[in-house]
Amino acid sequence: MKELDPWVFLAVLQEMLGPLLWGLLALAGLAAIGFLAVLVRDRGRLRARRLVWAEAAGLLGGIAAVLLTHAVTDSGFADIGGPIDWVVLAAIFLAGGFGTTIAAYAVFGLTGRNDRRHRIAGA
Amino acid sequence: MSLRRPVSPDGSAAAFLDRRRLLRAALAAGTVAAAGGAPSRSRAAAVRTRARIVIAGAGAAGLATAARLAARLDGAEITLLDRRREHLYQPGLTLVAAGLKPPGYVLGETAAFVPRGVRWIEERVAEFDPVARRVVTDAGRSLPYDHLVVATGLQLDYAAIAGMDTARIGRDGLGSVYAGPEEAAATWRALSAFADRGGTALFGRPSTEMKCAGAPLKHTFITDDILRRRGNRGRAELIYNAHSGALFGVPIVSERVRMLFEERGVRVNYRHELEAIDLGRRIATFRTPSGPVEIGYDFITVVPPMRAPEAVRNSPLPWQDGPLAADGWVEADRATLRHPRFPEVFAVGDVAGVPKGKTAASVKWQVPVAVDHLVADIAGTRSEAAYNGYTSCPLITRIGRAMLVEFDYHDNLVPSFPGVVAPLEELWITWVMKAIALKPTYLAMLRGRA
Known part of the structure; x- marks a missing residue:
């Protein structure tokens, strides 16, 4: 109500996760750094084949995010009640999908998996 | 698709999962974790x-x-x-x-x-x-x-209800959510047994001021939902006994609940307040304008007067x-x-x-x-x-959906997210807030951080 304060947001997340919050943030940070490192190493170019595989992993990540939300809240698709529910569901899917895509691209890039010569201009 | 996993009545299996569940929740639903808003820190x-x-x-x-x-x-x-x-x-x-x-x-x-x-x-x-x-x-x-x-x-004044004994919560179809965590778990056992058999279930509230006036309504909706999940709704009659001529203190919310009760087949007795209970014979006596009225039950949740x-x-x-x-x-x-x-x-x-x-x-x-x-x-x-x-109340209308009811002294609805989270609409997002974000927000409040 009235205002959303980032400090309150942080306090709530801390209560929800305890020390795990910092582990998760570190993981997210590592994924982002790994992605940027791979991008810099490849001179700012996204490798098409690697990206496609990362997006495939992202798709699974998005689906997993939605299913996990349902699992922890004892709810399911049948409980969708209004437009905002679809928006939130899509946001959860996109957040899970985007995060997994970035992380997968970094991991594939650093481990050399799915590398071919196909490239697309980017970044 | 549903992945509901109600815990066993004693809940032991779920206890150690709690932190992991929360972790997953944050991963999956971080965007809603702080919904509800809060004042700035001083x-x-x-x-x-x-x-x-x-x-x-x-x-x-x-x-x-x-x-x-x-x-x-x-x-x-x-x-x-x-x-x-x-x-x-x-x-x-x-x-x-x-x-x-x-x-x-x-x-x-x-x-x-x-x-x-x-x-x-x-x-x-x-x-x-x-x-x-x-x-x-x-x-x-x-x-x-x-x-x-x-x-x-x-103070929960159970003694004001003649014949009431909190030690018997969980047995003989007796439930009471307010008495404490063990009593709430015992209430679930009684509710679960009732949902397997069917019969008559009684709900209601006292005429005194009470904490979370939405709780007896939520419990009624949840009982209805559990009966439906078990395929036994047709074998049960649910009766809500309102202490006054309304179901909730805020008229617009009361009317909405009346509509939902009608839709779910919940019968309502107005101006009925529990004054005595015979736990052995399973008979509840209500104070009404026309004198005491006895109603037999198979399951009852008692909300004591509060002072x-x-x-x-x-x-x-x-x-x-x-x-x-x-x-x-x-x-x-x-x-x-x-x-x-x-x-x-x-x-x-x-x-x-x-x-x-x-x-x-x-x-x-x-x-x-x-x-x-x-x-x-x-x-x-x-x-x-x-x-x-x-004040606000995530009014659960079934497991998986709730209405975010927020109001002030003047019975005005004061939605936190006007135009986004409709106050009288049964929504999944409201349930998600109740399920995963409310407790962390509460704990942050105890520390003066929310």
Whole structure:
């Protein structure tokens, strides 16, 4: 109500996760750094084949995010009640999908998996 | 597709999963974790003082008050008085009674939330003497104060219902969500057994002020849902006994609940208040305008009358007349929470004699106001902070959906997310908030961070 304060947001997340919050943030940070490192190493170019595989992993990540939300809240698709529910569901899917895509691209890039010569201009 | 996983009645299997569940929830639904909003943290410089402040009660209101006072005052002698070591996250009791959470979900330790610099004495206030500005504890300790915050909570008066015995909750179709975590879990066992058999289930509320007036409605909706999931709704009759001519204190919400009850086939008796119960014969007696009415049941959830604790009732602090006088609620200005006759006294939480809301949400919005006025008194300044009666209730209408009902003293709906989260619409997002974001927000409130 009235205002959303980032400090309150942080306090709530801390209560929800305890020390795990910092582990998760570190993981997210590592994924982002790994992605940027791979991008810099490849001179700012996204490798098409690697990206496609990362997006495939992202798709699974998005689906997993939605299913996990349902699992922890004892709810399911049948409980969708209004437009905002679809928006939130899509946001959860996109957040899970985007995060997994970035992380997968970094991991594939650093481990050399799915590398071919196909490239697309980017970044 | 559904991945519902209700816990077993004793909930043991789910206890250790809780943290992992929360972790997954945050991963999956981080965007909604802080929904509900909150006031800004106080960033004003601490006021130097040697004032003696006594906070009677270390429940949600007492702990949140202590946290905020400790952050805003430097050198004050702040004393918390409460004998109970366990802290109860009471908004979670409904989920325990629905078989979705184990009893441990609502349990915490008071010590974990007592702020640094605040002295906690494990004694209860037995006597308030606002004329002499002191309290006396049940151990005989006398504590003088410059400022007093009354946050004792309330008393569940089960004894006012003839024949009621809380030791029998969970047996013979008897449930009661409010009595405590074990009783809430026992209520789930009784509800679950009823949902397997069917029969007549009775719900209702007392005519006194009560904490979370939405809880009996939620419990009715949840019972309906569980019966449907087990394919036994057709074998059961659900009867909600309203104490007045309405189902909820806010007319627009009452009307919405009436429509939903009609849709779900829940029968309503108006002006029926439980006055006696025969636990052996399973007969409940209701006080009605036309005299006592007996109704047999297979399952009943008893909501006891609620009053101010005895020490408060026996003191000069309660209202002397008006609708809040009979049960001893502490007289308080509805905007500032300040006692009109004893201006150094404030009342927050359930014991406060204000017209609306005895909920954690009320506490969340009352405490910063009372604290601001108290600190202004010490600093010799003036506070403009005012509490508008805001309270909220995620009114569960089935497992997986809820309505986010928020209102003020004037029965106005005051939605936090107007145009986004519709207040009278059954939504999944509201349920998600209740399921994963409410408890962390509550705990942050206890620490003065939300």
